[in-house]
Every structure is written in C-alpha cells, then in structure tokens.
Amino acid sequence: MKSIPYMQFRGGSSKGLFFKAEDLPADENERNRYLLLAMEGTIEGDFRQIDGLGGANSLTSKVAIISKSANTEADLDYLFVQVVVGKGKVSTAQTCGNILAGVLPFAIESDMIEATESTTSAKINIVNTGGICEVVVQTPNRQIEYAGNAKVDGVVGTSAPIICNYLETVGSTCGALLPTGNSKDIVEGIEITCIDNGMPIVIMRAKDFGLIGNESKETLEANELLKGKIEKIRLQAGYLMNLGDVSQQTIPKMCLVSEAENGGIINTRMFIPHVVHEAIGVLAAVSVATACITPNTVTEGIANYSFQKSENSAMLSIEHPSGEFTVNLEYEAQNSDVEIKKSGVIRTARLLSIGHVFIPA
Secondary structure, three states: OEEEEEEEEEEOOEEEEEEEHHHOOOOHHHHHHHHHHHHOOOOOOOOOOOOOOOOOOHHHOEEEEEEEOOOOOOOEEEEEEEEEOOOOEEEOOOOOHHHHOOHHHHHHHOOOOOOOOEEEEEEEEEOOOOEEEEEEEEEHHHOOOOOOOEOOOOOOOOEOOEEEEEOOOEOOOOOOOOOOOOOOEEEOOEEEEEEEEOOEEEEEEHHHHOOOOOOOHHHHHOOHHHHHHHHHHHHHHHHHOOOOOOOOOOOOEEEEEEOOOOOOOEEEEEEOOOOEOOOOOHHHHHHHHHHHHOOOOOOOOOOOOOOEEOOOEEEEEEEEOOEEEEEEEEEEEEOOEEEEEEEEEEEOEEEEEEEEEEEOO
C-alpha cells in the first residue's frame, strides 16, 4: 500500500480531504484513481464508502488539491474534485465555494503560506473555472484561528469568519452571465433563467411545478415525477448553456425559487443535480442573488426587494432549508444590464484531522 499525507477540513456546510498537488500522481487518470481509492476504497463505486474516508454524501465526498500558483495574479491554485458517490468516478466540471473556505487554512497549516499578524489574505486561482477569489482568515499572533462568533446556517455552532471575495466569477463556466443570451427561456413548458456567476444554475419558479416552495428535502426527493421533469429540463438546458451533454455531469444545478418566508430576499430549494441540498452551495447562492438583481429573470415578482442596498451594492439573504445565506454583491447597473464587480460571502472552516490515507494496491 502507498500512503499519502492529507488534512481534512470542514469548510462551510461541506467537508473534504485536502492534498498538496505534489503528493499526488501527476497523471490525471492515476490521480483520480488514487482519490477514488482514498474516498471510497474502490474504483467500482460504493454508496456507503465503508472502505474509504468519504462521508457517503455528496457534501462530504469532496477533495481539494492545492499548489503554489504559477498565475501571477494569484498565490495558490485550488483544484476541486467531486467524488460522485457510489459511481466509481470523479468530476472536476464544477468548483465548491464551501471547500474553498479551507484552502488558505490548509496552506497555512502546511507551511505553503506564512501567516501575518491579525489577518492573512491570499488570492486563490480556482482552477476548475479560472476565477480568482480573495480570501481573508483570522490569524492573531500569526496563528490560524478557528474559534469565533460567525454563524453559517447548516453548520452546528460558530467559528471565526473567513471572508471570500470572488473577483472573476461571471460566466466562469458557461462564458457569460446569461449564457443563453436571454433572461428567460422556456423548456418543457416551464419558464427558466439560466445564469452563471461562479456556478451554472437553472432557476425555476416552484409554483410552476405545483409547489409552494417550502417543501422539505425528503418530500421533494420522494417526488419522482418532479425529479423526472427537472432532469428533462436540465439536460436541455445543458446545451443552451454551452455545457453540451450534461447527463454525466453534476452541472448545471437546478433551483426552485419561491417567496421568502423569514425576511430574506428569496427562498430556494437546490438540486445538485438530483439530490436536494440541505442548504445551498456558496456559488449557487451567488448566482441566485445575481439573478435577483438582474432585470426580467424568473425571480421578478418573487424576490423581495426591500433588501439592504446602496447605489452600487446589495446585501441579499438567500433562504434555504437550513436557514439563510447572505451574499454581498458590488455591481454597476445600466438600463437592463448589470455588471458584477465583486461577489462576497462569509464562510467558516475548521481543521478536523491530519494524517496519511493508505491507498490499496
């Protein structure tokens, strides 16, 4: 057996294994085989992940591969790998904003970045999409601090805040904020908005499916007719969004929206893509928030516009099954066009373990 050093972090409402790129095989196929063996213990697929370190859930079967960046505009490269639970395969077609919260702590813990007094910041190149995120962590006495009062809904307890300012996320996967060229399209008789501000998503009104929008994760996942309809839309939207055949991909994500119930701007139920998210992903929340300030999307008539807003920025609370997620958008609006300058969120992270994972021969 071969052993590989790793750290496990909880980032936002996800957790995963973090590796230095130099500790993994350079060949992509061999690297992916190692990751499957580490997380599932097999390359044949195991939904329980009994023989690996994965958590038998898409939110806990994530991998981050970190290296010093060759990009002159960034300090670190972050490649996100999603282990597709039980399928014997991985995907790098998307990124993960929750796991991103652990990247700078990992770099400090592994001596890739030297902590500075009070706070430490670094620019992270998101390899999957090419975007840049400026991350700021708390480092009193030049030591990474995990304890604090920041609360992330969907995560038990509180932690030190980690500020993530996404600088180049618009159209990062699809090539444009509105990749179809339209603020609304009709697919399978349902009006949809296809949008990409860091995460390609398809937004649909819950009421168009005969739903209120506050249904539980369990209720929605038990509705086979609903899931079948959403998947038909997703497959067609893939081509409309310049993603091609997405039948074997985890993007685009699918989002049902309804009126907010607890003071937010909008309520969401996110499919990723076939399982209902217990909360909402970081960049999915950013894309939903962006749709809410973009004219003529399907959020019009649903989104509550009494949010905290200045002339060129807005704080938007996106409701989800576990609570809410606040996104700060800085933008310029001219007539019907919106130009996103910066997308900011607050996340938390915690180091869970350090060790060696043993790869079966």
